[in-house]
Amino acid sequence: xxxxxxxxxxxxxxxxxxxxxxxxxxxxxxxxxxxxxxxxxxxxxxxxxxxxxxxxxxxxxxxxxxxxxxxxxxxxxxxxxxxxxxxxxxxxxxxxxxxxxxxxxxxxxxxxxxxxxxxxxxxxxxxxxxxxxxxxxxxxxxxxxxxxxxxxxxxxxxxxxxxxxxxxxxxxxxxxxxxxxxxxxxxxxxxxxxxxxxxx
Numbered sequence: 001x002x003x004x005x006x007x008x009x010x011x012x013x014x015x016x017x018x019x020x021x022x023x024x025x026x027x028x029x030x031x032x033x034x035x036x037x038x039x040x041x042x043x044x045x046x047x048x049x050x051x052x053x054x055x056x057x058x059x060x061x062x063x064x065x066x067x068x069x070x071x072x073x074x075x076x077x078x079x080x081x082x083x084x085x086x087x088x089x090x091x092x093x094x095x096x097x098x099x100x101x102x103x104x105x106x107x108x109x110x111x112x113x114x115x116x117x118x119x120x121x122x123x124x125x126x127x128x129x130x131x132x133x134x135x136x137x138x139x140x141x142x143x144x145x146x147x148x149x150x151x152x153x154x155x156x157x158x159x160x161x162x163x164x165x166x167x168x169x170x171x172x173x174x175x176x177x178x179x180x181x182x183x184x185x186x187x188x189x190x191x192x193x194x195x196x197x198x199x200x
Contacts (some may be wrong), residue, residue: 036066039056041056045077079092084161091131114173115170117170124180137194
């Protein structure tokens with residue numbers, strides 16, 4: 001194997017070949033066709049307890065899926081304990097403590113799975129904006145708290161601090177920040193003086 005993850009997948013293959021306590025005589029020359037083999041798990045909208053997340057990681061590892069895209073913030077809830085902004089995790093009721101997240105990340109690493117956390121911004125921010133309304137960038141009639149006000153300096157500091165805290169929990173290469181479903185042509189941003197100043 002070229003590295004630790006290759007060893008994990010080789011052992012996973014051996015485990016799958018065990019039949020009645022023995023292994024068949026064979027030679028395997030194997031490599032994944034795609035470097036990124038992923039599963040998306042949305043715990044922002046549908047919370048799964050930590051034990052269930054570990055069970056899912058065990059299952060995808062056995063299927064040699066190497067990436068778990070873990071959706072942890074959205075309109076329905078903020079699922080990560082924040083020690084910098086503690087009101088965040090009060091939104092949505094259930095959340096993972098930092099100790100639980102570190103344990104899940106390590107559990108995944110030992111099984112060859114990298115976790116990519118998704119922290120949605122600037123849209124899908126309702127849970128965070130309701131916790132800290134001073135960063136509200138508006139939204140629609142149905143969801144007036146949909147976006148962060150990215151034109152406000154305080155919002156950029158707030159989001160930087162959040163991402164710094166998240167990056168300490170998830171030492172992988174990526175954090176997914178969303179970026180979807182927010183149009184510059186939206187009424188909320190067209191009437192927001194901070195955002196209009198930013199895009200000039």
